[in-house]
Amino acid sequence: MLLPGQSLRGLDPVADKPEELSQEEDLRFILSQNNKPYALLMLHMNDLKELHQQDAINAFQQVQLDSTIVRLCDSMGKAERINNTVFPVTYSLFVHFFIYLFLVILSLALVETSGWYEIPLLTLIASTFFLIEKTARNMQDPFRNRPTDTSVTAIARTIEINIKQILQQPNVPKPLAPEEFYLM
Structure with missing residues (x-):
């Protein structure tokens, strides 16, 4: 199979x-x-x-x-x-460059207004952008055997179940169960 x-x-x-x-x-x-x-x-x-x-x-x-x-x-x-x-290496470099550029400009803009809140605020904003970038990097390869991948095996099992039920076959398999909170 x-x-x-x-x-x-x-x-x-x-x-x-x-x-x-x-x-x-x-x-x-x-x-x-x-x-x-x-x-x-x-x-x-x-x-x-x-x-x-x-x-x-x-x-x-x-x-x-x-x-x-x-x-x-x-x-x-x-x-x-x-x-x-294939995503070029420059894609990641540009994303990092613009995140850093944004954070520098934001820190200059916040100097007068936020005072001692500036460092925690910039850390929170930077963390958010870097997490989004890391998520995008993980999602750009949806077939690499990771929890974030497209669950093609589970989709295929569902199709198999549907076809066997339509054909009224007796040995219909069970849907795939999640392994540690995700389906492959």
């Missing part, structure tokens, strides 16, 4: 595969490809083609399912582009 978040996180996406979810030839095909999630989508497209040839689904159903897979592929590409976006 391909775990959707594993590939984006740089982990092995075919680890811990349940036997009932993939055939050995499909697994060999997936392992031979560089982009394993895309390889899985290609296998789904082949299955749709076979179902249509066997008249298990009609042309309208095939078009609708094909459209769904295309949208899934588009979303996968968007997530990969987000994952591969």
Whole structure:
């Protein structure tokens, strides 16, 4: 089983595969490809083609399912582009420069008005801006296996639950439980 978040996180996406979810030839095909999630989508497209040839689904159903897979592929590409976006080092340097510049100008403006409150006030304001900057830095990489990451594994589990319920399968898994206050 391909775990959707594993590939984006740089982990092995075919680890811990349940036997009932993939055939050995499909697994060999997936392992031979560089982009394993895309390889899985290609296998789904082949299955749709076979179902249509066997008249298990009609042309309208095939078009609708094909459209769904295309949208899934588009979303996968968007997530990969987000994952591969590199923020230049100058971005962080400029942010720090402007925070320091703002604090210097603010301290000069507060000299006459705040008196001995100036240092605690500047410390509070500086802490706020630096915390915001640190939060932004952590959020710019949403697939790095941290608590602030996008919970793609939990989203995939919810989709799996929904599909199994629609198909009325008996072994519907439970939703993922948070690990120490967060979902991965």
